[in-house]
Amino acid sequence: MRRILIIPIGSIDSDILRNIAIALEKTFCCKAGLGKEMPIPQNSYNAWRKQYQSTIILQKMHDIKPKNFDLILGVTDVDLYVPELNFVFGEADVFSGITVISLTRLRQEFYGLHPDRGLLQERAIKEAIHEIGHAYGLNHCTNPKCIMYFSNSLRDTDRKGPGFCDICKSKLGI
Secondary structure: OOEEEEEEEOOOOHHHHHHHHHHHHHHHOOEEEEOOOEOOOHHHEEOOOOEEEHHHHHHHHHOOOOOOOOEEEEEEOOOEEOOOOOOEOEEEEOOOOEEEEEOHHHOHHHHOOOOOHHHHHHHHHHHHHHHHHHHOOOOOEOOOOOOOEOOOOHHHHHHOOOOOOHHHHHHHOO
16 A cells, blocks of 8 residues: 655644545545654745745655655645746655645635635645645646646636546546
8 A cells, every 4th residue: 555644844734734644545545644844945945036946845855755655745834836937836746756735825815815724625635636646647637627637826726626537537547
């Protein structure tokens, strides 16, 4: 049975982490464990953008990947980016099986709205499944309801379902 380690990067609500673990276990028929908190790598911060480069965080996570876990999901609450994009909800290093998601832009309050804990949980689970899907070798899907559809905005994340389309399911063998 495959094993996924979930690592909080910085201080993350334990309920969110537990709910992500439960969803990953159910979705991928695996075992998900919670790891020790990792500090946010300060060299990943870009002061001009006021964001953290997710690729640098993935590299730091690579240094702490235990051998008894197949995949790692980092969960942080800082705004992430890759140089080609304004922001990312997450990123995956397919070759190493290391992924990261950010809760920052999944929060209603980021957009000046009232907090909605349930919606944050739902969005975090979708993004976690999406990034782990990449780690399992899936590319972005053209079906806007599939969890593997590229989220260019929060609207895309909210529109897609929590699961895989039939094509992506067959690629995963589930």
